[in-house]
Amino acid sequence: MKTGARTLIEALQREGVDTIFGYPGGVVLPIYDELYDSSIRHILVRHEQAAAHAADGYARASGRVGVCLATSGPGACNLVTGIATAYMDSIPVVALTGQVPTALLGNDAFQESDITGITMPVTKHNYLVKDAADIDRVVREAFYIARTGRPGPVLIDLPKDVTTSQVKAGTPVPETVSLRGYQPTYQGHVRQIDKALDLIARAERPLIYAGGGVVLSGASAELLEFMETAAIPVTTTLMGLGAVPGDHPLCLGMLGMHGTQSANYAVTECDVLIAVGVRFDDRVTGRIETFAPNAAIVHIDIDPAEIGKNKKVDVPIVGDVRAVLQALLRRMQKHGDTANWVSRINAWKAQYPLGYGDDGHLRPQYVVEQLSDILKGEGVIVSEVGQNQMWTALYYCFRKPRTWITSGGLGTMGYGLPAAIGAHYARPDMPVVDVAGDGSIQMNIQEFGTVAQYDIPVKVVILNNMYLGMVRQWQELFYDRRYSYTELPPVDFVKIANAYGIEGITVGEKDGVREAIEAALAADGPFVLDFRVEREENVFPMVPAGAAINEMIGVRQR
Amino acid sequence: MKPHTLSVLVENRAGVLSRVAGMFSRRGFNIESLAVGTCEEPDMSRITIVVNGDDGVVEQVMKQTNKLIDVIKVSDLTQRESVERELALIKVAAETGPARAEILQIADIFRALVVDVGAKTLVLQVTGDTGKIDALEKLLRQYGIKEFVRTGKIALLRGAKTVKSSK
Ligand SMILES: Cc1ncc(C[n+]2csc(CCOP(=O)(O)OP(=O)(O)O)c2C)c(N)n1
Ligand SMILES: [Mg+2]
Numbered sequence: 001m002k003t004g005a006r007t008l009i010e011a012l013q014r015e016g017v018d019t020i021f022g023y024p025g026g027v028v029l030p031i032y033d034e035l036y037d038s039s040i041r042h043i044l045v046r047h048e049q050a051a052a053h054a055a056d057g058y059a060r061a062s063g064r065v066g067v068c069l070a071t072s073g074p075g076a077c078n079l080v081t082g083i084a085t086a087y088m089d090s091i092p093v094v095a096l097t098g099q100v101p102t103a104l105l106g107n108d109a110f111q112e113s114d115i116t117g118i119t120m121p122v123t124k125h126n127y128l129v130k131d132a133a134d135i136d137r138v139v140r141e142a143f144y145i146a147r148t149g150r151p152g153p154v155l156i157d158l159p160k161d162v163t164t165s166q167v168k169a170g171t172p173v174p175e176t177v178s179l180r181g182y183q184p185t186y187q188g189h190v191r192q193i194d195k196a197l198d199l200i201a202r203a204e205r206p207l208i209y210a211g212g213g214v215v216l217s218g219a220s221a222e223l224l225e226f227m228e229t230a231a232i233p234v235t236t237t238l239m240g241l242g243a244v245p246g247d248h249p250l251c252l253g254m255l256g257m258h259g260t261q262s263a264n265y266a267v268t269e270c271d272v273l274i275a276v277g278v279r280f281d282d283r284v285t286g287r288i289e290t291f292a293p294n295a296a297i298v299h300i301d302i303d304p305a306e307i308g309k310n311k312k313v314d315v316p317i318v319g320d321v322r323a324v325l326q327a328l329l330r331r332m333q334k335h336g337d338t339a340n341w342v343s344r345i346n347a348w349k350a351q352y353p354l355g356y357g358d359d360g361h362l363r364p365q366y367v368v369e370q371l372s373d374i375l376k377g378e379g380v381i382v383s384e385v386g387q388n389q390m391w392t393a394l395y396y397c398f399r400k401p402r403t404w405i406t407s408g409g410l411g412t413m414g415y416g417l418p419a420a421i422g423a424h425y426a427r428p429d430m431p432v433v434d435v436a437g438d439g440s441i442q443m444n445i446q447e448f449g450t451v452a453q454y455d456i457p458v459k460v461v462i463l464n465n466m467y468l469g470m471v472r473q474w475q476e477l478f479y480d481r482r483y484s485y486t487e488l489p490p491v492d493f494v495k496i497a498n499a500y501g502i503e504g505i506t507v508g509e510k511d512g513v514r515e516a517i518e519a520a521l522a523a524d525g526p527f528v529l530d531f532r533v534e535r536e537e538n539v540f541p542m543v544p545a546g547a548a549i550n551e552m553i554g555v556r557q558r
Numbered sequence: 559m560k561p562h563t564l565s566v567l568v569e570n571r572a573g574v575l576s577r578v579a580g581m582f583s584r585r586g587f588n589i590e591s592l593a594v595g596t597c598e599e600p601d602m603s604r605i606t607i608v609v610n611g612d613d614g615v616v617e618q619v620m621k622q623t624n625k626l627i628d629v630i631k632v633s634d635l636t637q638r639e640s641v642e643r644e645l646a647l648i649k650v651a652a653e654t655g656p657a658r659a660e661i662l663q664i665a666d667i668f669r670a671l672v673v674d675v676g677a678k679t680l681v682l683q684v685t686g687d688t689g690k691i692d693a694l695e696k697l698l699r700q701y702g703i704k705e706f707v708r709t710g711k712i713a714l715l716r717g718a719k720t721v722k723s724s725k
Contacts, residue, residue, distance in 0.1 A: 120577060121584050125627040128573075145627060181569060181630045305621035308614070 025071020027098035052082020057422030073111030088409025124152030149184030212239030213277015384440030414443025504528035593710030
């Protein structure tokens, strides 16, 4: 016989779990007691939200399932933002929560909350385990559901009596999972694939619109081969950055609300749009009726519910992006001549480069450019949310998948620092940098405690504009500069870092930027860089809400 | 916008109904009626849902429902030959002799059963499709309907065809 808690730990080990991010409490004591001398490493965060984000960052950086653990009630509720963040970006996370004993369920017992009810809309699936004999099966199913099909978070709620009760040792664990209600389609329909190829062969102005699905399915090599073989330019979503090398001649950078001019013009002009692992989000499409108005649309996605959800498509292909791209490559016999189109795009690229004021002031874009220039793609970049996120997306050149970790769908401020912690445990071989805003960093700044305790060599680059900058930008542009509650008083972030025992430098001049970044990267441990940047810098280009994506403001022309 | 009748085969597990209903409400899909109960397989239940919406909306409803792990199969019976039934209980005022006689006559025409006879009321039970029950309700209104309750619609395909799990 063994306890439910022991059974749980063994089940996690069977799934290959090496790290758990968590925070203890009453009803998870039996689990923590098992963790005490387990081979699984447990990282004690300072807030459960950070545990969920760290598990998510771990998953994004590694491609494996991230795991977090919290106690019942407040602990479980604190996970919710992190779970919702993972859900919106289709990230495989398994969240374990303690629960009051089964006999007390529904009684408003101390620290009881209906976490399976609360998380139903933000999980791919969840479980309330009422019998310890189910633990093996539930853990196996949870990991399977989290990582297969369209990935997503799965929560397992474990009442205390379930983890303390005895289970018969040696009961066989099912090798494979088969759920009659869950059978993802991986192979694209051959007839649809041929229809897509036919469109591509006849296209004069084809464009690939690639998103997070390419990264999730590990299809970067296939996408690169496909775009190069057929000479089709590609634009990526925020989530798709790094799926193809940002400096590839056929790459147009990001599209959408803060997309590049060339990307947004290309979408508007293209005659065939090949949408790969994307979901036509409103931040990408702008006014949906005017998105790719002249194009026949091919949509490849593993989730059938995404196809036709926001935009009618001409050739839907349900399947794993990688498998479908392989099939496209296998079956492609000819492709159109895109030379004219590519040269037109190159002209746009030359005419409308990204840019910012060059008057010697310290601008946030410059900081990101320097970071990009120093790391040359050899690092994992995490961001917070707001202008800092958009500048990083625009000015950092991502060259590989899983080197860009950001909260896209939910846009969760406070995501970056804990996600960077998770990313470090996934990729200890890589420098991990959190590009932060002064507002966002203060949403989970307590995680300096975790960083310090485990000496996690995360580098935090704060683009400190003393504003909730992105909101201020909207107030400047659309609310007559009425800066209602968006100004933040100065904070000495280096002092805060120092208080936790973390090194840091404050930089106020352009001159000091490169040196500071190099010093931070050279340091063995964590490092905080507080860049006092131009306060009212804006993220441009920008598509105002409700406009078509080729109607950008703040555009530049060479 | 027309009503679609969906037959949803689900795992017979705690919480399944709230997963389905919760998904409908959060995605803004309007449930006209819903009926749930056991079915021919002991470990499954069948939910019959009537939703209103154009074809695009109903396609989304079906796809999103299908995504739930505990949902085994979703079919739109509207597109196919099916039998559909609802059941209603109607408590109608019947205080005078003539009213009573007329109500009984109407009940007879609708093949409704009189399941309770009180001093001042009658309770009728009627089964049929939505239109028939609506018609009866309308006719009885003139006498004064004291209480009215109806089940959600249930439906099955006609003939030998079935809505089964693909497994
Ligand atoms: C948790 C949360 N609350 C509120 C918002 C709305 N919001 C989006 S960007 C932003 C400002 C972010 O400020 P800061 O972190 O300083 O970044 P900046 O835009 O100045 O670079 C706010 C408040 C959000 N995305 N997340
Ligand atoms: Mg700021």
